[in-house]
Amino acid sequence: MEKNIKLELYSKMVLIRAVEETISERYDQQKMRCPTHLSTGQEAVSAAVGLALQNKDLAVSTHRSHGHYLGKGGNISRMIAEIYGKEGGCSKGRGGSMHLIDLSVGFMGSTAIVGNSIPIGAGLGLSLKLDKSDNISCIFIGDGATEEGVFAETVNFCAQKKLPVLFLCENNFYSVYSPLSVRQPKDRPIYKMVEAMGIKSHQGEGNDVFGVYKTVLDVISSIRKGDGPRFLEFNTYRWREHCGPNYDNHIGYRAEDEFLEWKKKDPILLAEKQLIKENILTHKMISSIDHVVKDEVDKAFQFAEDSPFPKKEDVFKYIYAGV
């Protein structure tokens, strides 16, 4: 893997982490008045998939989509302004944190209801196939979404039509507070279930950004060649609470020890260690990256602060298109 790709993956993770942690830090200012689902700890998949996809590849995502949006190249300022409910937001303050869009980079939308964007991603895949495009559609999901009926329906349709679709599942082992063990049968990995439904599937370590990148790149190249849809499951872990800015290991649904084990596998630290060992990254470069990222994040928050609120009387705008 080229050195600059490795550095780019690392920097992208640092950026996503900085955005999420800044949201967390400033959340109690009460200016971000919407539910936010932070992806701290899960940055590797977002950075790797975002870089492996081309600009014209399309993506849809979920309630926890900040990382996917930023990974794909979505505009940071417009995302933060959206969380602030401002007119300058990517959805003009109508959608909030859970409804992000940046058409200029093929990020077609994230939606809040679990599983909701899955068939929409398949529809994008159908359009790419009809257009005889060699681009693909990437559907970001979590482990919970694989329990929805629409997931099974969509996997079946994509397999039947051999659509250029990548199902990208981040398994973080919790649906809100409900662990995977109460939701799915023991000894039946998600990717095995999907494989049995007719889609080639693979499972990998979701905190190893270079490994994820390599796997995703391979799989995408098969999909581009017309080999049909693929399913990738990456194990990872969200550090903070399901929804909100805090840590919540004390409330009793998961053990602090489990969190600490995953924290040892912090994707940013893992990458940092490897890149230092490979003489690609130095401590000086780390400070410099941190500095650039902090500047970018500060500017994004300033943009959000400066952007006006939508006018109250515009609440009826955008109900219908073409008017």
Next chain:
Amino acid sequence: MSREISFTKAINEALFIAMEFDSKVLCYGLGVDDPKHIFDTTIGLQEEFGKERVFDTPTSENAMTGVAIGASLVGYRPVMVHQRLDFFLLAMDQLVNAAAKWHYMFGGKSSVPIVIRLIIGRGWGQGPTHSQSLQSWFAHIPGLKVVMPSSPKEAKGLLLSSIFDENPVLFLEHRWLHNQEEDVPEGDFRIPLGTANLIKHGTDITIIGMSYMNTEALKCLEFLKLQGISCELIDLRSINPIDWNTIIKSVKKTKKLLVLDTGSETGSLAAEIIAKVSIELFSEMEAPPARICLPDAPVPAGFSLTEDFYPTSFDIAKKVCSMFDVIINEDDFKHSSSPHDVPGDWFKGPF
């Protein structure tokens, strides 16, 4: 030029014209290319436009609705069909949380130009889950357009407009209209969405019908005229948005209102129309507004139970006469000769 064709042929013609006009129009749903071709409405389309644009689907109503949404985001115009509206209830997440909201919740960045044809069953034992008329549910969701054609000409003109509209449109076809025939213009003929249709001018009462209820209404207008009552009949046809101007203007003139709804009474479109008209014209009305709807019960399947379930033209005549204190003799009214559970002799079942 126009010529007499059936409602199903009119639908088929609209689909042909739309697919010919725009190569981005797709047509899919369970059974579109099967030997029955959705009551012949999709006949010939696959042969003409190919298997990529016209295709049968898995039995996955929710996912296939999402697929339509996804394809529409990048320029396609999918037209989906369900042989009964009731099956589409499996797709409410995609309809309500995605299709209806998409344009709004992304600040107008993209839109969802899809059409979903839903066929409402009636009679011949269709029963609780094959004959629901849920237009008022759908009308309750901001962002959706809801259309109910009442005749072949309306079906063609409204379907073409629906397909080329930029928004999600639910197109509700009443099964009992499918065999009706009428003069229908040839070519690309469109009726603007959001407009009601003044079918018959009158001076004494405004009757607002929708879908098949217009057929019943038309059967009793002559009788009512003989009783000295001049009825103005308006076909609502656009369930959302509603053409309030046409309704208000008419009721301002007649000062009496009767609404005919194909759905059950509570929370009906009739309730909404009566509420709005009462609020706006309360002091001008000469009688309390009235409505004729289905009973607030699931639709039963059995022959005997359905006998009085669906209101007929005679029920409409009785209701109107009661609003004018006119007493009528049932024997003077020409009743339908068909059994109560079929639209005419053409219908031999099974659905």
